[in-house]
Amino acid sequence: xxxxxxxLANKTYFNYGGQGPLPTPSLQAxxxxxxxxxxxxxxxxxxxxxxxxxxxxxxxxxxxxxxxGPHRIALTENVxxxxxxxxxxxxxxxxxxxxxxxxEHPGVVAACQxxxxxxxxxxxxxxxxxxxxxxxxxxxxxxxxxxxEQALTPQTKLVALSHLLWNSGSVMPITAVAAxxxxxxxxxxxxxxxxxxxxxxxxxxxxxxxxxxAFTGHKWCCGPEGLGGVxxxxxxxxxxxxxxxxxxxxxxxASAGSSFHSDARRFEVATSCVPLCSGLATSLExxxxxxxxxxxxxxxxxxxxxxxxxxxxxxxxNTLLPEPPPAGLVSFTLAGRSSAAVVERLGEQxxxxxxxxxxxxxxxxxxxxxxEAEIDMxxxxxxxxx
Amino acid sequence: xxxxxxxLANKTYFNYGGQGPLPTPSLQAxxxxxxxxxxxxxxxxxxxxxxxxxxxxxxxxxxxxxxxGPHRIALTENVxxxxxxxxxxxxxxxxxxxxxxxxEHPGVVAACQxxxxxxxxxxxxxxxxxxxxxxxxxxxxxxxxxxxEQALTPQTKLVALSHLLWNSGSVMPITAVAAxxxxxxxxxxxxxxxxxxxxxxxxxxxxxxxxxxAFTGHKWCCGPEGLGGVxxxxxxxxxxxxxxxxxxxxxxxASAGSSFHSDARRFEVATSCVPLCSGLATSLExxxxxxxxxxxxxxxxxxxxxxxxxxxxxxxxNTLLPEPPPAGLVSFTLAGRSSAAVVERLGEQxxxxxxxxxxxxxxxxxxxxxxEAEIDMxxxxxxxxx
Numbered sequence: 163x164x165x166x167x168x169x170l171a172n173k174t175y176f177n178y179g180g181q182g183p184l185p186t187p188s189l190q191a192x193x194x195x196x197x198x199x200x201x202x203x204x205x206x207x208x209x210x211x212x213x214x215x216x217x218x219x220x221x222x223x224x225x226x227x228x229x230x231g232p233h234r235i236a237l238t239e240n241v242x243x244x245x246x247x248x249x250x251x252x253x254x255x256x257x258x259x260x261x262x263x264x265x266e267h268p269g270v271v272a273a274c275q276x277x278x279x280x281x282x283x284x285x286x287x288x289x290x291x292x293x294x295x296x297x298x299x300x301x302x303x304x305x306x307x308x309x310x311e312q313a314l315t316p317q318t319k320l321v322a323l324s325h326l327l328w329n330s331g332s333v334m335p336i337t338a339v340a341a342x343x344x345x346x347x348x349x350x351x352x353x354x355x356x357x358x359x360x361x362x363x364x365x366x367x368x369x370x371x372x373x374x375x376a377f378t379g380h381k382w383c384c385g386p387e388g389l390g391g392v393x394x395x396x397x398x399x400x401x402x403x404x405x406x407x408x409x410x411x412x413x414x415x416a417s418a419g420s421s422f423h424s425d426a427r428r429f430e431v432a433t434s435c436v437p438l439c440s441g442l443a444t445s446l447e448x449x450x451x452x453x454x455x456x457x458x459x460x461x462x463x464x465x466x467x468x469x470x471x472x473x474x475x476x477x478x479x480n481t482l483l484p485e486p487p488p489a490g491l492v493s494f495t496l497a498g499r500s501s502a503a504v505v506e507r508l509g510e511q512x513x514x515x516x517x518x519x520x521x522x523x524x525x526x527x528x529x530x531x532x533x534e535a536e537i538d539m540x541x542x543x544x545x546x547x548x
Numbered sequence: 549x550x551x552x553x554x555x556l557a558n559k560t561y562f563n564y565g566g567q568g569p570l571p572t573p574s575l576q577a578x579x580x581x582x583x584x585x586x587x588x589x590x591x592x593x594x595x596x597x598x599x600x601x602x603x604x605x606x607x608x609x610x611x612x613x614x615x616x617g618p619h620r621i622a623l624t625e626n627v628x629x630x631x632x633x634x635x636x637x638x639x640x641x642x643x644x645x646x647x648x649x650x651x652e653h654p655g656v657v658a659a660c661q662x663x664x665x666x667x668x669x670x671x672x673x674x675x676x677x678x679x680x681x682x683x684x685x686x687x688x689x690x691x692x693x694x695x696x697e698q699a700l701t702p703q704t705k706l707v708a709l710s711h712l713l714w715n716s717g718s719v720m721p722i723t724a725v726a727a728x729x730x731x732x733x734x735x736x737x738x739x740x741x742x743x744x745x746x747x748x749x750x751x752x753x754x755x756x757x758x759x760x761x762a763f764t765g766h767k768w769c770c771g772p773e774g775l776g777g778v779x780x781x782x783x784x785x786x787x788x789x790x791x792x793x794x795x796x797x798x799x800x801x802a803s804a805g806s807s808f809h810s811d812a813r814r815f816e817v818a819t820s821c822v823p824l825c826s827g828l829a830t831s832l833e834x835x836x837x838x839x840x841x842x843x844x845x846x847x848x849x850x851x852x853x854x855x856x857x858x859x860x861x862x863x864x865x866n867t868l869l870p871e872p873p874p875a876g877l878v879s880f881t882l883a884g885r886s887s888a889a890v891v892e893r894l895g896e897q898x899x900x901x902x903x904x905x906x907x908x909x910x911x912x913x914x915x916x917x918x919x920e921a922e923i924d925m926x927x928x929x930x931x932x933x934x
Binding site for chain 2: 167168169172173175177180181182183184189192193196197199200201203204205206207208239240241242243246247250266267268269271272273275276279280378380386387388389403404405406407408409411412415416417418420422431432433434435436438505506509514516518519520
């Protein structure tokens, strides 16, 4: 896999959580898809079977990863579309409460704030960041559930909680949260931002348990930018209306009087880039050839553990998590150094990590393509800066 | 241009209004863009200037075509996103009326119907199709404005009218409609679906006059599928809130407390496919090398006139328009034949036109790449079927 990624050939790369490298076979699949579309179409009776085949291929692959039927997968442009589009079409009433974890991505938070403004909803916060920095992963699950218990009210209509937190790198107990929400009298919706989990850890149980499980293909799945998806629950498909409506949302695309698709396609919109489907499907096949999701996670964890342990030996460095990370995100601070300056200095050496604003910290990611030598180079460079 | 398009090499193509062919240099630009992103990034300090450059390049090219500042252009995935996203964020009150022409695309109509359902709005219809079939283009403008006069009420808050009607192929008097709406006490918004006009006819006056002028790059501009844009008026930028919100909508992308961009980027969402920007910019350059928009329209009209005139000589064939079309869309019926069967029979001969549902008819498009020989082949084939 590593040798198939030109992005990894000329740099030491730790930003998989920002964007994954695109393997050459995936780019070739994208180009071949475009050429085939030109040969058959682009708008002819001969091209539709090919378009349908490539779309169905990636939908089925994503459905298999989520362990749901393909009818529960909507293809989207990015993880934000997957989170936000189904959200807007839920049946809201003024006074309903949205309970957001304090580790959600700014885009999702801003979308919830705008929804709350228009619909007269209340936003409440579920504090999980501090729990992450003070609990090991095993104790963390119980602490998060205890926090949820305190935060739920009879007005809570939705809980937004990422599966793998983008800042601390902790895994959230999504299936246990889903089970708890089922016991609430008004059964709040569960929105899960899966930007960091899809392609990095096994997701099937969480994806099947959430109402909205939204992911992208361009991070840990190593697919092209501009294509993601969302797994939707049966009850959401029954109760939520689409908001951004186009011909792909409609059962009979040529008629405005048409009803919406009854399956997840009601949340798809209009023309998108079909060749990206060919690219993502290829990337998913390349990843699958590296082992099962559980096997790949073991390799990811071996890398992040090596990095986390190495960071413990550096003066002035503090990891956010008190124990080796459950996946590939390793966040830390470097005392007395501006995070932006550290990123820049490392970049000058061809070593790429990123900084986060909230909390202000540095984040390095290990994937199945990360080598021990790369991790040791990063540790050496940080030692020189520390 | 024609020789640069593999899609035109092995078929006789008249579906530019569905999707334009992608020139080989545009596909090469897309591939090169992806390779450059891998070389520099994909997520590094070194890649952002390239991403910004390619995004700005296409934004500026589209702004120039629309004769508006680049701050008024939002990049979108497709024409539906461009129409519908700004629409949802306008300040609606129950009882407001949406006045839609009877020639709008089903996707836009369905989106307006859902908006009306949620916000308690009324939908009214502006009949233009019958005017198109009974008036020459010069008389049509006055007839449409007279129809508008009759249809406007004090409650009209938005008018939706395509610039170039996708079914009849008539041009609508957008600037005159915009001027008339300015005289209404509550100044209704003007939403223009520019799916068929952008890349086919000069659009600058209409784009600058509308509040929402939404287009795609993958039809008459011959760009890749999955990238379009929308030109937005200054008053819309001041008064409309974004709905589908992500990091690209936010002034400070890392902070959920951030305000939205004050310019059109507030309607952009999150990660999209940057290489498509490189492809569309290349296609626009290739088109510009064919002449000005006015010069290209003359060539397009020469083709559509030849086709329209030829159709007059065929037994059982009726064109929708009573005179040669103002642009490249030629719609007609063939008495006693199912439209679907005609499309299929022609397709078997490598001749591609499409059918439309409302009104039930056939549509063939001519672009600057269309040859007289192609038009004559289509006429011969239709003569054999008629």
